[in-house]
Amino acid sequence: MPALLVRDLSEEGKRALAIRAAEHGRSQQAEAKVILEETLLPASDNFITMIRKNAQEVGGIDLELPTRHAPRTTGTLL
Secondary structure, eight states, rough: OOOOOOOSSOOOOOOOOHHHHHHHTOHHHHHHHHHHHHHHHHOOOOOOHHHHHHHHHHOOOOOOOOOOOOOOOOOOOO
């Protein structure tokens, strides 16, 4: 597994990493790994984005909307 050494990190940066790691219940190393991966790796599409992308690939999806009717009237109790 590759390793990465970060030199000359400012005290402020180190402190911010320590605070963020503590907030997430992780070690500083684990937190730094999460930050790097979330920043550098492409985000996986959420479900809606995936559906839209797939629909565009096949020319879109046109749904026929049902006819709307006037609301029903209700009787009165008194």
